[in-house]
Structure formats: C-alpha cells, structure tokens
Amino acid sequence: MVFSSLEFIYLFLPPVLLVFYLLRFLQWENGIVWWLIAASLAFYAWWSPIHLILLLFSVTANFYLHKVLLERKSRLVLTSGIIGNLGLLLYFKYADFLIGNVNAIAGSEIPLLGIVLPLAISFFTFQQISFLFDTYRGEIEQCNFSKYCLFVVFFPQLIAGPIVLQKHTIPQFTLKTFTQRVGLNFATGATLFVIGLFKKIVIADGIAPYSTSVFTLAEQGQALPIDVAWMGTIAYTFQIYFDFSGYCDMALGLARMFGIKLPLNFNSPYKAQNIVDFWRRWHITLSVFLRNYLYIPLGGNRKGPVRRYVNLTITMLLGGLWHGASWNFVFWGLLHGIYLSINHAWSAIGFHKNLEVFFHPLVIKVFYHALTLLGVMVAWIFFRAESFTGAETMLLSMFGQAGYIYPDIIKDLALDHEFFWFISCVIGFIIFFCPNSVEITRRYQPTIDYKSLLDKTHQLKARFIKAYAWRPSTNWSCAMLGVGVISLLQIYRLDELTEFIYFNF
Template sequence: MLFNSFEFIFVFLPITIFGFYGLGSFGLRQAAIIWLVLASFVFYGYWNYGSIILIISSMIFNYRMGIFLGNKYQNNPVKSYSLWVYHLFLYLGIAVNLAILGYYKYANFLIDNFNVFTGAELNLKNIILPLGISFFTFQKIAYLVDSYNGKTRNYSFLDYCLFVIFFPQLIAGPIVHHWEIVPQFANQKIIKFSYENFALGWTIFSLGLFKKVIIADGVSAYSTPIFVAAASGTELDSFEAWRGVLAYTFQLYFDFSGYSDMAIGISRIFGITLPINFDSPYKANSIIDFWRRWHITLSRFLKDYLYIPLGGNRKGETRRYLNLLITMLLGGLWHGASWTFVIWGGLHGCYLIINHLHISLKKYLSWHNNKQSILEILFYRILTFLSVVIAWVFFRSESLDGAIIILQSMMKFNFSSFFHNNLSNLTSNIVFYGFWLPFLLLIVWFAPNTQQILMQYKPTLSSDDSKISHAFLWKPNLLWATSLGLISFIAISKVLEAKASEFLYFQF
C-alpha cells in the first residue's frame, strides 16, 4: 500500500486513526497499541502476505536475543554467563539478520557473478525481495548491539513489535533507534487525540504528497525515457543525457523528500515524532555536508555501527580513508545488488576522502579560519552538486554499459543539438531547461524545507537552528489554511486521476 494511493488516503489511514483514537478515548492504551500493530501488519502484508511470516519470526528471534544480551548487565547468577558467551550470541544475532538480508537481496547477485567468473550455470528461483527488509534489518541489528552494550530497557514485546513494524517508517525509513521511539509509545498522551498533532501531521503529509505526485512524478517523464534508451544502447546527444540525469537528480530528491515528509507527518498524527532524515542535501557545500543531510539516519547507522567499529579516525589518516571507502562501498551495496551501486558508493567514498584531504590541506596552509565569500560558497555548492549528479548516473542506470553511454553523451557538449532534433525532443528541451531546471534549482538551493517552515512546532526529534524569514514560518491562520488546502486539493486530485507510482527507495 502506497502513501500516495487512494486506498491509503481514503480507506486505510482514516480507519487506523479512528480505531487508534477510539480505543484511546476509553483509556485503553494497550488495546490502541495492539490496533496500531495490527494495522501495520495489514499495511505491510498488502503487498505480499507471505512476508508477514518472515518479519514476525525475525521479530521474535531478535526480541528474545535482545533480552538475553541485556541480561549481561543483570546481577542474577542464574542468568550470568561468561562475557565471551554474550559476545558470541551478539555475533550470532547479527549473522542471522545479515544472512536473511543476504539471501533475499544478494543471493541471485552472487550466483550471477559466480557464473560469470567460473562459466558455471547455477540458477536460483526468482526470489521476491520483502519490502523494507534493508531498513528493518538495520533497526534490529542496532537494537541487538545496544542490548549488548546495556542501552536497552525491559521493553514489552508489544512495544518492540511496534518499534519494528510501525507502518509510517517501515518501508523506507527513517531508520530509528529504540530509545527514540519506544518511550513515546509509553506516553499515555499519545492515545488522546490532539488537534495540534493532527494539523501538523496533515500539513507535513500534504507537503510530502505534493512533492511526490506533482514534482517527482512530473519530472520523471524527462528522466525515465533517457535511462531506458541508454540501457538499450541508444546513442544520445548531450542535451538529452544531461536532461535525463538532471531530471533524475530532482526526481529522486523530491521522491525521497516527499516520502520522508509523509512518514513524519503520518507519525505525528499518531502523536509520534520521528528523527529528521532529509535536510536540503543539495544545499550542501561539500560531500561531507551532503552526507549530513541526505538519508541522515542511514548515515548515522553506517557511522555508528560500521565506520567507528572499523576504527573510524582513531588509527591514522590512511586507515581512516580506508574505513571511509569500505563504509561507502558497503553503503552502496546496501542500496542494491548491482555493481552500479557499488561504483556509486565507491565514488562517494573517493569524494569523501578528497574532501577530508582538502580540509587537511587548508589547515596546513592555515586557511581553515578564513571566512568564505559568497562566490566561494556558490563555487563549492555547484561543485558538490555536480559531483553528486555524476554519481547518480551509476545509481540510476540499469547496467554499467548504460551508465557509460550516458556519461559519454554528457561529455559531447554539442550545443547545436539543442535545436537540431525532432519537434518532440526540442519541446522537451525547452520545457525542461526553460522551466523545470530553474524552478527546481531555486527550490533545492534557496527555499526553506519542511522542517524549517514548521520549526516552531518541532516536527522532528532533531532541532533545526537555521534562521529563515518569519514570512515562511507555518502558522495556524487563514492564509496557511487556504494554501495547504490548495496544495492538498492539487495533490489528491493527482492521486485520483493517476495510478499511484512507487517511491524510488522502496526498491532498496
């Protein structure tokens, strides 16, 4: 079930809200939580009910494993074992989770590559990838590590279930920690309907829905045909190639930004505040800054549970750069079982290394305290943006050959090809480069984001200290109500007239 579908907006969400707050009005907190858990299972099982067995089995295993690991800190001689036993079970728990993820997501990839290198003809049946498995696997691994480190409490199985299965963030994040969300479930206030939470939640949801169905889906028409053509070996001119890559750059941005807003908005309707996951990443002035803004909770997980355990920056500069590269290569592979994702991750790993070397050079030359001029900031922002754009070519391409075709076409710089094309191509160039490109650049580089607009009401767990004009701050007044009503009307009209399209991050 998609957030941008008729079934979700007009059937599932209203029933879930009425059921949750209906039970809450009688003070039945546990019944309300059970209702939300069951609704989340319905939401997840809507695609494939067979996946419910997998996620329930996984939840039971990880919950019991978490309790066992947490016993390391209990002064109970019956439950106390040698430290190596807990260490062994921690690795066992992580291995089981990774094995499940590896089978569903990477088995065919490994077999295909084995066949290429050995000439064998091994074949696995078509494995259906359970939606959201990459996201909830990381959440459960983090829970086990935190249990081992004594950071978890004696959560009930019901609260743990909701932590894993909570439908707004189940499929594509944000990747939440237990300490961020489980204590909120215990708050008796969440079962009491709040007009403020509903208004904030619906505002954020509406903005996200608009981003998805109007902007992301609208600009996809300029992206998809180009990558499909490249995958088939079709030669492209430079304006076609750049149009396709830039269109995908914005499509992915607004698709993921829209999903993040919708997840945060839906959660807020139920009185739950999620962590920020998307913070205007194309405003970044460096690749380091980009990864502080793009998929923030994934970056946090990779840093805390991969980069730092590898040694982080504690073992010298060479080891630090190697750890960065390994982290980003695995981060790329996490996104998909394809060499294009590995290359994308490797590119960003190299970008980060270059960024850190640049910082070290500035410190060596004593330039790091110099205040940057507007021109410098603009230069670094454009350089960062173009670096990200180039990497997206591999991220989106269906094959290495397709990516190479697009990159070669981008390098042709045949400016006359803008006009020397058929009428359809010329029209696409004029509309995209004349309207879409300047409009979208203006938004992603200069406009305040959703969190900034609503900063007075703390829409996410993380605070935003940036300053924006008072005129852009959301207020419960007639002007904002009218504007949000119009945005909702336009977005829902699009939902009613067109088949809902999947969010791009669902495939990861």
Template structure:
C-alpha cells in the same frame, strides 16, 4: 499499499487512526499499541501476504535475542544475532547477485533462485541490528513484546525508513495525550503529510516523465545529445530529491498523527557546500547507522589520513551495496567514498590555497558538490554499467552538445532548482512545533533563504493546505500513484 493511493488516504488511514484515537481516549494504551501493530501487518501484507510470516519471525527472533542478551550479555549471542540478520538480508537481497558474479568468474552455470525481495527488508533488518548492539552496550532495556513489535513494524516507517532507535520510539508509546495535544498533532501531522504528498505527485512524478525515457535510451546505448543527457540527469537528481523528501515528510506526518515523533531523515541536502555535509543531510538515519555502527568501530578518522580513506571507502561500499544488489549501486557508493576521502584530504592542503571572497568560495564549493552528486546519480539511476558509462560519456562529449531550448522542461528544472535552494524545507517551515524527535543536523552555512516562512495554526495556512489538497486531488484523478524510489531498497 502506497501512501499516495486513494485506498490508503480514504480507507486504511482514517479507519486505523479513528480506532486508535478512540482507544487512546478511553485509556486503553496496550490495546491501542496492539491495534496499530495489527494494522501495520495488514499494511505490509497488502503487497504480499507470504512475507508477513518472514517479518514476524524476524521480530520474534530478534526480541528473544534481545531478552537473552539482557540476561546473559554474551558477545557470542550478539555475533549470532547480527549474523542471523545479515544472512536473512543476504539471502533475499544478494543471493542471485552473488551467483551471477560467481558464474561469470568461474564459468559455471549455477541456477538462480526464484526470490522476490521482501519490501523494507533492508530497513527493518538494520533497525534490529542496531537494537541488538544497543542492548549489548547497555543503552536500552527490553520492555514488553507488543512495544517492540510495533517499534519494528510501525507502518509509516516500515518500508523506507527512517531507521529508528528503540530508545527514540518506545518511550513515546502508550502516553495519553490531551485533546488539545491530539488536535495539534492532527493539524501538524496532516500538514506535513500534505506537503510530502504534493512533493511526490506534483514534482517527483512529473520529473520522472522526462528522466525515465532518457535513461532507458542510455541503457539501450542510443546516441544522445549531451544537453539532453544533462537535462535528464538534473531531472532525476531533483526527482529522487523530492521523491525521498516527500516520503520522509509523509512518514513523519503520519507518525505525528499517532503521537509518535520520528527522527529527521532529510534536510535540504542540495544546499550542502561539501560532500560530508551532503551526507549529514541526505538519508540522515542511514548515515547515522553507518557512522555509529561501522565507521567509528573501524577507527573513524582517528588513525591517520590513509586509514580514514580506507574506512570511508569501506563504509560507502557497504552503503552502496545496502541500496541494491548491483555493480551500479556499488560504484555509486564507492564514488561517494572517494568524494569523502578527497574532502578529508582537502583539509591538509586548503591552508596553502589562496583565500577567495566568501561568496565566490561558497559558490565554487556548492557547484563542485552538486555536480559530483549528479555524476554519481547516473550510476544510481541506470540499470546497466554500460548504460551509465554511455550516459556519462555523452554528458562530457562537448562536441555533441546542441544548445537548443526545451522550454517546458527547462523552466520546470529552473523552478525546481529555485524551490530546492532558496525556500525553507519542511523542518524549517514547522520548526516551532518540533516536527521530529531529533533536531536539525549541524551543517555548513546554508544557501540564502529568500522566503522565511513559518507554519501557524491560522486560516492562511488552512487555505494553503486546502489549495495543496485540491492540486493533489486533480493529479490523483488524472494519474496513477507510483511507488517511491526507496521502496526498492
């Protein structure tokens, strides 16, 4: 069941929300939590009932491990718990990838397993690993099972994040809201949800129509024009931007409807002036997980430049592998690790570089960062390594660039770029109403914001929401809902 489908918007969501609000109004918090847990299992089962049992086993097993860690506080228990979670994700996500590479290296012909990847396994597995580590470090105390079960299975963030911490979500459960607060949460949540839905339908899916055929041709090694290859790369860069941004908005908006504030997961990453800042803005909760549970334990940047570079490459290698069982994802992650290592090294030489005017320096920094990210997206998007290399070779084969205008896509890319760089993001738009439980990340200087809008409880914004809804309704009638890109991870 997709957030952008009619069955979800007109069926599942109203039923689940109305009954939840009724239970909340009549002061039945425990029943409300159980109801939301059952609804989340139904939401997950909509794709494949078989994997509901897997999700339940994972929830129950990690809850019992958490209780055991609370009681005995044994490192062996923690290692066993982390290992069990990694084995689970390893089997379902990487089993055939491992066999494929083993067969290639050894010349064997070991048979592949018929495995269907459970939706969201990367997210709920990492979330439970963080839970076990936090218990071992005595940052959290385990409460009742119903709260833990909902913390893992809560449907707005179950499939594609954000990756949340136990102490962020569970204390919010069961709190009785006044009618005034409920009314505000409904208006804010629906507004954020509509913005995300518009990003998905009107921008991301439109860009996919252009980008997907070109990347399919690249995977087939069809000869392409360099400008067409660049257009397709930019189209995909903006497609995944608005696809993931739209999903993140919808997740936060849906959480707000139920009185739960989720952490911020996306904050205008294409405004970043360096690659480190990009990762403070893109998939913020995954970056937080990798930093807190891998990069810092490895030593972070406290053991010299060479060790820092090795740590960054290792972390981003695993970050790429987390996204998908394929060499293209690994190369994408390693590229970002290389970018981050270069940025760390840049601190040692920048004092010897000439001082440039602020505007020129900012534009150079932004251009280098954006182009580097786009180059890495080529590996992320193509299905094969030869296809990625062919696409990149085409992009940088300047002898075969034909500067013919493709008016429709060129205008659309230009408008999308202007929206991305110079308009406020959803958090900035809703900032007076605390749209997320976490604050905006500490980032480098923004690109200039041409229009500084503020969402309000008034008729103007109600009309704007109605206009978005009308556009979305037209698009839904004339097209089919598509999966979010991050659902495959």
C-alpha cells in the same frame, strides 16, 4: 498500497485514525499499541502476505535474543544475532546477485533462485541489529514485546525508513504521548503529509518521464545530444530529491498524527557546501547507522589518515551495496567514499585557507556548492542507470560525444525542451532558496532533536522563516487544502501510480 495511493488515503488511514482516537478516549495504552501493530501488519500484508511471516519471525527471534542478552552480555549471542539477521538479508537480497557473478567469473550455469525481495527487509534488519547492539552495550533494559514489535513494524517508517533506534520511538509509546495535544498533532502531521504528497505526485512524478525516457535510450546504447543527456541527469537529480523528500515528509506527518515524532532524515542536501555536509543531510539516519555500527567499529579516524580513508571507502561501498544487488550501486558507494576521502584530505592539508586570500568568500562558497552538486549528479547517473553501459553512455553524451545531433529516435521522444528548462529553474529556486518542510513547521517541533539538525548556515532566511512559519490558522489551512486538492487531482490523472524510489531498497 503506497502513502500516495487513493487506497491508503481513503480506505486505510481514516479507519486507523478513528480507532486510534477511540482508544485514546478510553485511555487504553496497550490497546493503542496493539491496534497500531495490527494496522502496520495489515499495511505490510497488502504488499505481500507471504513475507509477513518472515517479518513476524524476524521480530520474534530478535526479541528473544534481546531477552537472552539482558540476562547475560554474551558476545557469542550478539554475533549470532547479527549473523542471523545479515544471513536473511544476504539470502533474500543478494543470493541471485552472487550466483550471477559466480556464473560470469567461472563460466558456470548455476540456475538463479528467482527470490522475490521482501519489502523493507533492509530497513527492519538494520533496526533490529542496532537494537541488539544497544542491548549488549547496556543502553536498553526491559522492553515488553508489544512495544518492541511496534518499534519495528510502525507503518509510517517500516517500508523506507527513517532507520529509527529504540531510543527514538519506544519511550514515546506511552498513553501520555498518545493523548497530548491531539488536535495540534493532527494538524502538524496533516500539513507535513500534504507537502510530501505534493512533492511526490506533482514534482517527482511530474518530472520522472524526462529522466525515464533519456536513461532508457542510454541503456540501448544510443548516443545522446549534450542538452538531452544533461536534461535526463538533471531530471533524475530533481526526481530522486523530491521523491525521497516527499516520502520523508509523509512519514513524519503520518507518525505525528499519532503523536509520535521520528528523527529527521532529510534536510535540504542540495544546499550542502561539501560532500561531508551532503551526507549529514541526505538519508541522515542511514548515515548515522553506518557511522555508529560500521565506520567507528572499523576504527573510524583513530588509526591515522590512511586508515580513515580506507574505512570511509569500505563504509560507503557497503552503504552502496545496501541499496541494491548491483555493481552500479557498489560503484555509486565507491564514488562517494572517494569524494569523502578527498574532502577530508583537502580540509586536513589546509589549501582551502589559501583560496580565501585570493577569492571573495561568496565566490568560494558558490564554487564549492557547484562542485559538490556536480559530483552528486555524476554519482546519481550510476545510481539510476541499470548497467555500466547505460551510465557510460550518459556520461560520454553529457560531455560532448554526440554534440548536438538529433537522431530520429530522439525527435520521437517529443520532449518539451523549453518547458523542461523553465520548470527546472522553478524547481531549482525551490530547492536552493526556499525553506524546507521541517523549517516551515519548526514552531511545533516536527522531528526529534530538530533544532540541532536544522540548517545553521542560512541565517539570512531566519527572519523569513519565523515570519512565514506554518501555524494552525485559516490562511494556512486553505493553502494546505489547495495543495492537497491539486495533489489528489494529479493522482486521478495518472495512468499508473509509481512507488517511492526507496521502496526498492
């Protein structure tokens, strides 16, 4: 059951909201908290009832460690908690990966364990590690079990983030939050949810067949014509953008229906002028977690430039591995670590100031933007490909290995080139020139600290956003109703509903 499924929209969400409104009417704070916990656990159990036991064990064990750390600030207890959390993650997510690599290196035949990856284990593991860290550092005092449990399992953010910290949500689990401005909260949340549903079902899933077809051929070692290879790469670049953006919007919207604001996790990353800016916009909460709990403890930038670049690379390597047990993800992380190091070195040397003497600022801006986007697209190839062979085939094809020769196997795909390039122009316009959903709903504070995280480099569109920003009105209601109907009709047309890409991590 995904957010974009008919089961979720028709069978799960309405009764959860109805009971929530009833408990809100009764002014029963504890009842609301436990109801949302029960709904969240039912949502998780829909995927895998057996792994619900693991989730409950993890929540209970970490809450106990939290209580112990409140009594005494023991580094041993903190370390034990971190090792325990990471141990579960390593076993379920990376055991078979490690065994496979040992077999490949040593020529052994150790049988794989065939472990099924528990849904969301990467996300709830990171959240609970941060909670233990914050408890140890004295940033958390008393927290009752029900609110801690809801902090971990709250269904809008449980499966694929954002990675929330305790300061983001636990203070909001109060009757005052649940009961204020219920009509406006629902309208704002429903708007974000509908926008996200459209992004996922119509745009991301609509363009996915192009990327899937091309990458499948690349995995088979089939050299591709230049335009087809670029078509596959551009299609996946758009697909993952709108898939993750759609999920983030839907998560924000669902939480807001209950009066809860989540942190901003996606902020038009393809508008970034450099790779540092990209990571301030893409999966923001993961970037913050890696910075606060890995990069800074490693030494950050406090021990000289060389150590800084090493720390950046290590952080991104592990960030890549967090996404999945595959060397492709590791290499994707390595690429971004190298990108970030080059970006910081370039800024430190100051060559960019010389460019401003010879070139118009707009030319420099466009060049940096294009270079950043190209680097991101190259990295996405390794993220999407199932093997290095597939990624290598894509890259070689993109840069002319097969020219424009069309084998029969390519012709059999029956890809509509003209339609693809037309729709790509439309999608590109949306990405680069239109306000995002947070900007559209900015009047009603759609996220936590949204003002400090909004794009401040595009002031020219500020008046446009202000003039056409969303508000509870007849016109906007009709527009969102139309968007929702289009999305639902598309769901009915699909042969099979696809999960969000980040559900796999």
